[in-house]
Amino acid sequence: MRRKLIAALGVAACTAALAGCGDDGSGGGGDPDALTVWLMDGSAPESWVTELNEAFEREHGVEVTVEIQQWEGIQDRVTTALSEDGTVDVLEIGNTQTVGYANTGGLAALDELADQPWTESMLASAEVDGTLYAAPWYGANRVVVYDRSVWADAGAEVPTTRDEWIDALEAIEQNTDAEPIYLPGQSYYVLGGFIADEGGGFAVEDGEDWAGALNTPAGEAGMEFYAELQSFSTSPTDNDEAEPQQSTEVVPNQEVASWIGLGWEAAGAIAAIEEQGGEADFGYFPIPGKSADELGHVFLGGSNLAVNERAGNPEMAREWLRMATSAEWAQKYVDANDGGVVPNRTDVTASPASGSFAEAMVASADVGFLPPLTTGWANVETDPNPIKELMTNVLDGEDYASAAEAADSEITTRINRE
Template identity: 60%
Template sequence: MKRKLVAAIGAAAMMTGTAACGSGDDGQSADGGKKVTVWVMDGSAPEEWATALNKEFEAAHEGVTVEIKEQQWNGIQEKITTALSEDSPPDVIELGNTQTAGYAVTGGLADLTDLKGELNYDAWNKGMLPSAELDGKLYAAPWYAANRVVIYDKSLYADAGVKPPATREEWIAGLEKIQKSDEDVQPIYLPGQSWYVLAGFLWDEGGDFAVEDGDRWKGALATPEGEAAVSFYKELQSFSTAPEDTDEANPQQSTDVVPKGGVASWIGLGWEAAGAIEAIEKAGGTADFGYFPIPGKTADKPGKVFFGGSNLAVAERSRNKELAQEWLELATSEKWMKKYAEATQGGLLPNTPDAQVRPEPGSFAEAMVKAADVGHITPVTPGWANVETEPNPIKEYMTKVLKGTEPAKAGEEADEVITERINKS
């Protein structure tokens, strides 16, 4: 998760803690009391929320202080890996949800399995939970997540007589109508390598990028489910003039494409919607976007979506492990997750549905929350990070199919790479 995602939702005052230059310290404050050091990513913790949370924790723990140290996403994996191997790591660390398993397998994270009751485990969002576990043990607590929705230009939809769809069939019919109504309008901007979007279609079909095969993993794109998912993606992409060999960041769709006009809809995150609005208004225009969940096969539930987000974990070598665990329990409790959702104006999904605040009607957050029950993450295994390394075989698979290669053949080629990478230690 990037800082821009949080900024987009309107959390005006973000944490301004001092960036850490090392890892942790000796676990003591300047006056000799105990100190809990928490690493959070740039923009993840609204200042008001963090200040109030720490005040309550410190009041309940005489002589204990909490120090928040803000980190940058760039280079964070290497920094955390180094910190967890040292004798004085930070006590609590924010981890990307797809990265957590990789840190857990090294032994760097404390086993929280015995704390499930204290952590309100049974109430957590079922789509976020898998990222916090590995081999039946709990190594983190879900903190927040967000997902993509369809962002559309209200005026262009209205001109074509199209309303937000409830099913894939209605979605395609609407795009066809827009295409026929104005040849200068792109019904949807969809780059060929938006693999997080493909992920949702794949999960809708009952498939996945990789599946367990005994004590190993194997790629699973050369399957009927993979073919169905990429075929639907190809149908959607046929309504777009976006490049077949780039993702949504190259060029950046929200600031380099949409503000130029002529785009009836696109799929993006909250920070992208905000970025497009800002760019349009800066150029003297007016943005009037509407939002709807990515449609599913039937109207009873939206399409599945990738949950991008973060977990909070305790370092195994923490000098103040018990205090760190108690801070984690408080920070991820229903009370403080509700306050977190309020601080981010409903624009991030808290770890429990009970803490979700009611988003503003017609907002991006409202559309995002509608898909909160169908969120998924990529395969939970330490080797998944190797799969995402460029050149990403999933992206290459998508481009090959869009350019005419049979899905089965392209899938076999991608599966070979996925299988080799995902089983690397």
């Protein structure tokens, strides 16, 4: 996950309570009385990290050093760390990146944790060929953020199906001056959810390789619904959700009735509106599905925890990871985040506040999807992203089959390149 989970998580500060955290990558160096853990900026509340490490140190007599890492440039730092002895023992890895690191031989197999009651939608990102190489830690996904007052003025109802969603946007368009929904032309993980609703995906396994799968009925149907939603937006067709940043550069500066975003984006929009002297009146609902029986699929971002195959203290690394992802400490982690994360285990309960972003987010956990879990997927996401290009081309009027054929060719080439 490339962004902070939600603003409420805060920034895990480098304090003495975190056992001298930093990011110099010094590592435990094989010291049996020391352990080095890399966690990403914004992933864990400081209170949880401190309490966990104090409990671990009491039980094992091992000092834990937590080094907070920034997302920018993390893939290069992790690659380097996994190629050196004793740099880091336990590390947080984005769920879409885990399979790639496991395939390079950098992560230790965690067979002893395979029988834990992991959340099924999160488990796939931690396994390769039936072997567990990481433990799921947390998940997060997008929901629809809406302006309660605008929806009330329009007489729009919170939808439970796609059709009702379109009805609400039409009511807003007809009865207010607000933009019914801000939807950039290139929010491709949102598109991926609509394709998953149709039973499809960005790519499929083709023997030992992968092949692009957009030129399919599922791909076309998903894009057709995306285009219908996007027709209610004034966003250029070549924008994505980050440029301009929808939460801070768009929503606070124009009348937007609704948009699709992550928890940290909702918090950022509220802060930006308040800085301008306004007051946000946001409500939240899960992305609706084709029927009221099932919610729409959403990209389930998040992180896993893994043990470095070349850890300096492998035994204690496994013990720390086991404790951190146990039912007891996973529940404490969810509670520390006010229920605003998708739990990693089925024996952990998230109880977010009624009407909160977290409540809408957790409701969709069972219909989370992931992109193709293969090392080559990172090549597909590199600019220019062929899925984003397809979206812009189709929204600008190009025939879907032609655009999808070109995108599939590029996806196939890139995804099979190590």
